[in-house]
Amino acid sequence: LSGNYDDTNNLKNLDELPLKYISVNPLTAKGDEAACMICKGASTLLCTSCRTYYCTKEHLYQDDDSSHGAVCGLIEQSLLIEDMPLALKISPQIQAKLLNYYSQVAQQCTDRARIHLIDQNNKLAFPAAERALHYCKKLYLNKPELINNLILMIEISVLNDQMEPGYANLASAQLQLINLKKSITKQIQKGLEAKIRSGFILLSKINS
Numbered sequence: 001l002s003g004n005y006d007d008t009n010n011l012k013n014l015d016e017l018p019l020k021y022i023s024v025n026p027l028t029a030k031g032d033e034a035a036c037m038i039c040k041g042a043s044t045l046l047c048t049s050c051r052t053y054y055c056t057k058e059h060l061y062q063d064d065d066s067s068h069g070a071v072c073g074l075i076e077q078s079l080l081i082e083d084m085p086l087a088l089k090i091s092p093q094i095q096a097k098l099l100n101y102y103s104q105v106a107q108q109c110t111d112r113a114r115i116h117l118i119d120q121n122n123k124l125a126f127p128a129a130e131r132a133l134h135y136c137k138k139l140y141l142n143k144p145e146l147i148n149n150l151i152l153m154i155e156i157s158v159l160n161d162q163m164e165p166g167y168a169n170l171a172s173a174q175l176q177l178i179n180l181k182k183s184i185t186k187q188i189q190k191g192l193e194a195k196i197r198s199g200f201i202l203l204s205k206i207n208s
Ligand SMILES: [Zn+2]
Pocket: 036, 037, 038, 039, 040, 041, 054, 055, 056, 059
């Protein structure tokens, strides 16, 4: 499975996919949750293990190469916990387990995004970074780690020539820093400010 997303992929039928994938009706698979992971369009396929939706096999394969293949099983484990009755899942051991799954997903997706970024493969870098950010928000809201992932998203947006998401993530990084200021040392603050500035410089390069 590497980078071959031509039309022949779309011609293969569902039973050539692993059993965890099922077809879904795009009319019922609506809303943000059921949007295609890659293009946010209407979905026809679902990974029942990690509940990620896809419009086509092309986008399913693209996500699989990007990061889905690496983290589907970990997300599945986290969903088993999320689905537990509240009385069970509030146990500190279960919560620690859940956070550990989130953290593994975030780390693996960040690593994958960085590898794809080095390869200058935007198609694979962006979805991996997006998934990493989703899990970082669960883990690191109002913690410095989140800013690093927002800057990674900016680097990928720049590579993609996507101004809007780039600036949205820059604004979100600045907001995070304002929220953090009270709880971090001056030195950490300076480091984060430098990172945000580097994101801004990257973005202003596409402007000119
Ligand atoms: Zn799609």
